[in-house]
Amino acid sequence: MSIKSINVLSRNPDHYMRETKYDIHKVQRNYDPTLHPFEASREYKLALNSVKLEKVFAKPFVGSLTHTEGVSALCRHPSRLSCVFTGTVEGELRLWDISHKKCEWTVQAHSGQIWSIVAAPDGNSFFTVGNDKTIKKWSLDKAKEGDHDLPIDTWLSDTIVTGISHHRHRNEFITCGERVLLWDASNKAPKFSYDWSTSGDRNDASVASIKFNPVETDLFASCDYANNIVLYDTRAKEVKKLKMTLRINALAWNPMEAFILTAASEDYNAYSYDIRKLNTPDQVVNIHKGHTAAVLDVDYSPTGREFCTASYDKSIRIFRTEEAHSRDVYHTKRMFKVSCVLWSGDNKFILSGSSDHNVRLWKSKSNEKMGIMRARERSAINYAEELKRKYGHFPAVRRIARHRHLPKHIYNAKNEQQIMRESRARKDANRLKYSTPGKKVHIPARQKVVVGLQDDGVVGFQDMDNMPGTSTN
C-alpha cells in the first residue's frame, strides 16, 4: 500500500437532517461567493417581484362611516386614536369610535354647515363653529354618556365663523370669518380682533382657514378669499402677508418642522412655504402637483414627513414633504368631491370626508399589513423594502412602482393639463428666445405663483400696491 494518508468527504446524514418531523429543518450555510452565482441579477429579480407584490397588496380602503349629509369637518382627539368628530353641511355633529366604525353620539350642533371642529389641548372638550354665527363647546365625557345634546358653552359672534384653532397650551382660541378674532375661553367677548385682511378696501377678503403653529405657539396663519396667506402673532399683530395668484383653501403646519407651512390652493396645487424665508424670493419651498381640480384641504401626518390633500377631483393624494409629485392617490367609484381630510394620530390611517355623505377610512400606506406580524414576516417585509429602495431607479421597477390606476376623468384631465402646461412653457421659451436679450427674464415656477409680500413696515420684494388683486377700485 502506498497510501500515506487519505481523507474522503463523508458526511453523516444525521448532522444535516432533522431528527423528528417536529424539529425544524437544518439549514447549512456556506457564504462562499462561488456557490452563489448571479447574485446581482437574482437580487434584481427579487426586487422586481417585491415591487409587483406591493401592487398586489395595495388595498388602501378600510371602511366608511356613513352620514346623512355631506361631511364638511373632521377632527381627531389629541390623545385617543379611535375618537373622531365629524361635522356635516347640515350642522350635525357626530362622535365616532373608529376602531369599531360605530357612531357613538349624534347631535344637531348648528343650524347650517359646521365649518370646523377643533379639540381643546386637554382632550376633554371640543369646539365647533357653524353657519349660525356661534361657537360651541362640547364635552367629550358627556357625549360619551349618550343622550346629552347641549353644549357646555356657547359664544356668539356677529359674523359667520368659518374656522377655529385652539392655542396649544392657553385657554384661548382664534376664529376666522369676516374677521379674525382671538377669544379667551373665560370671556364671552373676543379678546382681540385682527383687521388686517378685512379692513377698509379689502373687505371682500373673508378668511377661510386659520391654524395655530404647534411649536411657536403664539404664531398662527390664515388664508383668505383675497388670495392672501397672513401670519399673525398673538403677542404683536399681523406679521406678514403673502399674496398668491389664486385662492388658498386650507393651511397646515408641519408638526415636526414647524417653519414649514403647506397650503391647499385653488390652482390644483399644494404649496409648501418656509416662513423663515418669507421675505426672500424663494419662500415657496415646493410645489406639490398632481390634482386635477382645486385642492380643498390638507393635513400633515404626525411624523411630519408626509401630508395628504383632499380635492374637488374626487380623490385624495399623499405627498412626501420633499417631493413634488404624489406618492399615492386614493379614489373610489362612489367617492365624490372630498372636502376634508385627516391623518390619524398613529400615522397609519387617513380619513376623508366627502360630499357623498361618507367619511372613508384609508390606510396611509396602501400595501401595509395590519395587525401583529411575526418576526420572519417583518424581516421579509423589511428586506423587500430595502430591495425596492436599492433597485428603485431601474426602469422596469420604477414603472411598476409609479403606476397608479386613475379614473377616466382624472386621467383625461391630467393629460389635458399636461398639454396646456407644455404649450405654456414652449411659449415662454419662445418669448425668451426671440425677445431682445435681457428684456425678458425667466421666472421660476415657484416665484410665478407669488404675487407679493407685505411685511410690517418692511416693503417686500414686490410692491404690494401694484398688485392686480388689491387695487382699491
Add this chain to the structure above:
Amino acid sequence: MPLLVVLLSFSVLFLLLPPSLLTLRELLIAKMAKQQQKRQFKKSNKPQKFRKSEVKDGMQITEFKVNQKGRAKKKRFMGRKVVPSKLLQKYSKGEGVELKTIGRKDSCVQNKMKKKEKKIKWAEEESARAEILLTESKGQLEAEEGTYTSHITQTEIKKAVDITSAAKSFDLNLDQFGPYKMQFTQNGRHLLLGGRKGHLASMDWITKKLHYEINVMESIHDVCWLHTEVMMAAAQKQWVYIYDNQGIELHCLKQMDRVLKLEFLPYHFLLCSGSESGFLNWLDVTLGKEVLRTPTHKGRLDVMCQNPYNAVLCCGHPNGTVTMWTPNAPEPVASILCHPHPVRAIDIDHTGMYMATVGVDRQMKIWDARNLGKCLQHYTISSGASNVAFSQKSLLSVAIGNIVEVYRNVTLGGTDHAYMRHKAGGIITDMQFCPYEDILGISTYKGYSSLIIPGSGEPNFDALEANPYISISGRKEAEVKALLSKVPAELITLDPLSIGQVDIPTLKEKLEAKKALLYVRKPKIDFTPRYRMKGKSGSSQKFKRKQKDWKLKAASSKMIQRLKHMDPDHWLDSEAVKFYSPGLLSLLIAVNYLFFPINFGSRLKNIVISITV
C-alpha cells in the same frame, strides 16, 4: 532599593552641609517628600486586576477591585480577532466606491456612500468570519515517499476509506445499450444515465435506489436534468423529450430537432441544445417558449458547455474555434481560435475563470474565460482526449480513450504527473465530477462507474442553493422560490454583474437629449387620419346600397338595350361625349362591350369620366 540608596546618599549630603544652607536642606527634603508622595500615588493608581477569586458551586467568582478614585477600569478586551486579508479577499464584493470622487467632502451624498460602504465591508467581514462554522473539511490523498498518487488504484482507496465512502465507488455493468451519457443533479444526489440504444435510467446513486428504467426505443444522444430531480430531458433521435421521475413522457419538444448536446441553465430555467445541423436553441422550460434559435454556421454542435458563472454557452467547433453565445444575440458574443484542429471537448470551472479545451491535435489548453484570447497553459497529452471536466475544487479530469487522468493545479502551471489515473472498462464517452462529493462519474461504452477522487468536491454545501439532504417538501418550496427568482434571459451577458453597474453611455445619451430638448418648436406629430368607411356597414345602409346597385343594373341593362337598337352615330352626338374623337370612343366602347358585357353602362360612364378628367 535605588530609592533607598539615593535617600542615604542625600542624608549623608545633608549631614555634611553647613548650617547656613539649612533652608536649602529643608527645601530639598520637602521636594523629596513630594516626589515620594507622587510615586506612591502612581502605585495606587496601577490597575489591580482583582481582589479575590474563589470557587463557589463549581463556578469561579472573581471580585474586581474598584478603583478608589472612581476611575473607569482599563479595558482588557482587545476586540475581535482580525480576519486574515486573504480570507477577506475571497468574500470581497469589489473595491467599492472611491469616496473622494463623489460630491464634496462630508457632503450628504458622500456620507451616504460611506455608510453604504461600511455596511458592505461589514457584510464581507461577517461572511468571512462565518467560515469558522463550516463543519466539513476537504478530502485529500497523500502517497508515501517515492511513490505517486497516480499509482494508487481505486481498489486500494476503497480499502483505505470508511465503508460509506467505499460504497460510493461502484460500477454498473451495462454492456447492451451503450455508449452511455450521464449527468448528476445540481445537489449531486441523483444520477441520470442515457444509453445510445435507448436505455434511460435515473437513480439516487448514494442510496442506490433506482427511480425508473425504461427503453425509449430510439437512440439517445444526450441527457440532462432540469431544475429538480423530478424532470429530465433526453435528446432522442428526432426530438427532445422531457420525462418525469417515473419515466413518464411529459413533453416532446419539437422545437429541438436532431439534438446532440443538451445543457440546462438552472437559474434562468433555460434548456439549451446544440443540434446536428449546427443550430443553437434556448427554450424557457417554465413557459415552454423558445427564447432564441440561431444557426452557428459551423457544422455539428456536439461540443458544448455552459459557463456556470455567467450562463453563457460555449461551443467548440470543427474548425478549432470556441464561440460563446447568449440568447440575446443571433451571433456569438465572443469567438476564440483555440486549436488549429477540431475541438473535441470543452469545460469551464464553476468560478467562471478558466476554460479547458481539448483538440484533436493532442493539445489541452487552459484559457482565461474572462480575459478572452489569453491562453494560460497548454499541455500535450498522449492522444486526443474525448472529454474534460472541472471539479468544484478545480481538479481537471481528462478522458483519453479508456483512461481517465485527473490533474491538480492545472491553472497555475500544471504538474508533470497526474494526480490520479484510472483505466475504465470501455472507451469513456462522458464524465462529470459529482457536486459536493469526492466522486468522479464516468460513463463508457459498457456502463457507468464512479471513482473516488479525494479533494474534488466542495465539502460544505449551502442548503439554500443545493442541498443533497433535501426533503420532498423542502424541494417543493425551493422549486417555488427558484421559479420566483428566475432570472430573465435578457440578463445573460459576459459580465453577470453588469446589472449592478451604472450604464454610463446611456446616461450620457440621456443628458445630451435633455440638453438638446428646447421648447422652440412644437414637435411635429405624424398623423394620418384613419380611413373610415362612412357608415357602409350598417344593415339599412347595406339595403340601400343593394337597391342602388339593383337600380343601376336595371338602368345599365336598359342602356344596353337602347344601345343595341341605337345608331352609333346618333348616340355619339349625345352631350357627354361629343368633345372627343368618335373613333377612339367607339373603340373604347367596343372593347368594354367585349370584355364587360353586363356592367357595360357603368363601365362606360367611368371611362367617359376618366377621359374628361
